[in-house]
Amino acid sequence: MSDASSHKMISRRSTRVFAQDLESCDFGKGGGSRPGSYCEDKEIEKDRLDRASRSSSVDQADMVEATIIRTVDLGRDMHDMFPANYEDMDKQVARILQTSRAAGKKNQGRPINFGDVIPGVYRSSFPQTEDYEFLKSLKLKTIVTLVKKEYPDGFCAFIKANGIRHVIIDMQGTKKVAIPHEMMQSIMKVVLDKSNHPLLMHCNHGKHRTGCATAVIRHLSGWHVDSVVAEYTNYAQPKVRDCDIEYIQNYQSSNLEGLFLLKKKQPRPLLPSKMLRMLFLAATAIVLFCTGFPVSTVHF
Numbered sequence: 001m002s003d004a005s006s007h008k009m010i011s012r013r014s015t016r017v018f019a020q021d022l023e024s025c026d027f028g029k030g031g032g033s034r035p036g037s038y039c040e041d042k043e044i045e046k047d048r049l050d051r052a053s054r055s056s057s058v059d060q061a062d063m064v065e066a067t068i069i070r071t072v073d074l075g076r077d078m079h080d081m082f083p084a085n086y087e088d089m090d091k092q093v094a095r096i097l098q099t100s101r102a103a104g105k106k107n108q109g110r111p112i113n114f115g116d117v118i119p120g121v122y123r124s125s126f127p128q129t130e131d132y133e134f135l136k137s138l139k140l141k142t143i144v145t146l147v148k149k150e151y152p153d154g155f156c157a158f159i160k161a162n163g164i165r166h167v168i169i170d171m172q173g174t175k176k177v178a179i180p181h182e183m184m185q186s187i188m189k190v191v192l193d194k195s196n197h198p199l200l201m202h203c204n205h206g207k208h209r210t211g212c213a214t215a216v217i218r219h220l221s222g223w224h225v226d227s228v229v230a231e232y233t234n235y236a237q238p239k240v241r242d243c244d245i246e247y248i249q250n251y252q253s254s255n256l257e258g259l260f261l262l263k264k265k266q267p268r269p270l271l272p273s274k275m276l277r278m279l280f281l282a283a284t285a286i287v288l289f290c291t292g293f294p295v296s297t298v299h300f
Helices: 020-024 037-052 060-065 086-100 129-137 153-161 181-191 209-221 225-236 242-250 273-290
Strands: 009-011 067-069 115-118 121-124 142-145 165-168 199-202
Touching: 086 115, 086 225, 115 209, 121 209, 129 153, 142 181, 181 199, 181 209, 199 209, 209 225, 209 242, 225 242
Parallel strands: 121 199, 142 165, 142 199
Antiparallel strands: 115 121
């Protein structure tokens, strides 16, 4: 392009070019391989350098401040949920990849695998009794549970005592079945609705189901897929699943186009019982009249 302004309206994905040495960070092999901090730092640095060198006619400051244009319209204004420019994006990626390395350890009364997703949305493993005090401090409005089972009495009592809306989405384990598009749509419709925030999303261990749902949000945010996989891997250790990696790498954000405009098909309303009775009696009277039988007055 010939001028700097044209570079300020540019697709996030078209500007992301990674050096071959990042291929040595083996994200796609299950069984516990973990991208080290060196690989993550190299990824962020290469990303920054690639953008700065994209065109000699645009200086680095212009590229850093360039607006991120997202091609998927969810049918609702989401600008305050996702980074607006590349500088903010780099800071978010670096911060989250750093904190995710230690997410599997108990820290200051937080649930295992607790972390920020986007403003007003958190992730974690299934909350335990010792986690309730910390969760109370978040002033949660909604908890989304991605597993259906017998819930501990204490968990149910905590939700009720704090006036939290509990949304249960029966998501099957990711190694058992592929994640249906409709399932992820239903999750995103709750999690990305700002009227439900602050919101906590969790499954059993906060690794696989929660990890895949978080990865979808990263795609919408504009993260490069390697960064998305790196975050998933940090949280999923030591049980990284190849099927999850494949899902994350192949996910298309276009699946969520018009998310908040989609409406579920409403079943036809059932006729009231009195109306059904009237229709039945009327039909009976017509049949009797046509067959020549005497018809007495019918009282409704």
